[in-house]
Amino acid sequence: MSSIATRKSPAVKFAAGAFLIIWLILAAFPFFWTLWGSFKVQGDFFSKADWTNAIFGVRTLVETGASFTGNGYHGAWVQEEFWRAVLNTGTVVFFVVIISLTFGALGGYALSRSGFRYVFWLLMIALVFRAMPHITLVSGYLLPFFEWNLWGHLSTTIIVLVAINQPFTLWMLHSFFQNIPKDLDESAMVDGCTRFQAFRYVIVPVMWPGVITTGLFSFLLAYNDFAVTVLLLSKENQTMVPKIAGFLGSTQEEGNVMFAVAAVVSATAPLFVLVLFFQRQIVSGLTAGAVKG
């Protein structure tokens, strides 16, 4: 497909290329810099003498006898028990994704198949809920949760994150289910299925592309959340993000910053893998929201 309008002059190509190279450096360089630096000692990562020390690891060589050191990782994972936070994040993320998708698929399906006026209002209310800053909701939780002894447990945080996630999940799955032809489940109902059976045996098998895309965003919300997890979880139940923030509070000691750097790299790595495998779904998901929403 090469129409005249899509043909580019070399000058334009050059300008676009140069701009993109600058942008890519801005977008990706910080991550590689931090990954590289996480294997150094603090004296190199924050070098007073010369910033190139962070690349060549001069102090690292002096202090540990090699150009790379895993001290930051050892300190974070073993000494500060970051693995516990990793397990907690795993639990929270797993259940949030499963429950959000179950609730969201049922609700989104209903919204896409009902022609009544209240559907519009429900979607509008969901939009308003989507706009609520999470921290304002947390300030509503604390007192009742303390009173009823619900505070600090992983299960409480899971259900809270599911609820916060619902408006977005509903919108997304609603627009996805609208693209599945109504005839499909209606013909199943003509054949004698109840509405739920039609959903279970006809819609569920074809809904996976949309559900996977929505699941990715639920995953990101639960994984990246700080406002809810930092205030609703007790110290031993902390997930990764509040744990990293906790490292910063106690960074006065030399070397502790490197624990935080190592933890940051550990927490970012899964996200890299996620984008690597699901790039297409993430792009299509954001687009679907835009075009339909």
Added chain:
Amino acid sequence: MPHRTFFWFILPSALAMLLFIALPIVSVLMQSLYTEHEQVVREVESCSVFNCTTQLMVDNEATEKLYDEAPLGRFVGLSNYFNRAHLATTEVAEAWNTSAGLSDFFSNIYNLPFYRALAFTLSYTFIVTPLVIILGFTIAVAVNTLSSALKGPVIFFTLLPMIVTPLVGSLILFWMIDARGIIGASLQWMFDNPDLSLKASSGLTWIMLFVYGVWHSAPFAFVVFYAGLQTVPQDTLESAMIDGATRWERIRYVIIPYLAPLMVFVALIQLMDNFRVFEPLVSFNAGAHATSLSIIIYNDMNQDTKLLNSAATTSMLTVLGVAILLTPVLIRTWRDFNRK
């Protein structure tokens, strides 16, 4: 779908939202009308060999009993809203009467915690949002000129700033702009000023926070615009070309109007998200230079004696702000819906 079936399908989702979004807002409203119990004070006489003195002691038991009876505290009506930590009406009135001029008035107001946070939150929202749209659009147009083999990797790296945890992303940036980090050191070298520190000046801290905001959100705008660009009608572009439109004119008069609805969508999402700016301020440890509404709520709750009522009051004011931001959108959607 009959109402009954609809009800059962929507129930779990609606229940979750009702219990954990709608009711908490009610709870916030209630809490904002109460304040902490006053501590019960008792006079205790302690006698030594020479004389007896009476001391005032806090009676913890009696105070706790008060909380057991009325966990919300004591009712104070709207006075939380007008005290010094929030709208500070008395202080504002005083500043208005005593200030020499408008700039003096604003600098007095800026010392009040709520207005300080509001000033940063609004600046952040209304500076970052347009910049995100412009940068996202530029990247999308540039990526669109690439050959398809290059597009995949470029999109991969472009998505990273958006996907990464906000707290972590801002921490990474914060470490780099440290006076001993790579960006901080380079800037010192560039301006030939060894004392230059991005963390020490309010203005520079604000700018770095804006830079982080744009860096974090531009990929989102990019993805939406990039998808939109794929659907721009080629015929219109070609006819514009035949009519002698330059490249810039084609972008200005064909592509931008075509993408206008998407720009509104991105602007809406960005306004909502930027208004709750929170994590970067935590990572930047920027309390001395910049606070946001979310941050003052967080600070009230994240200390040993939790100021829940104060947090709730700020929360209500924040919700009010969100409502004001959303009203134009809701009105527009309502009109569109009625037209259908």
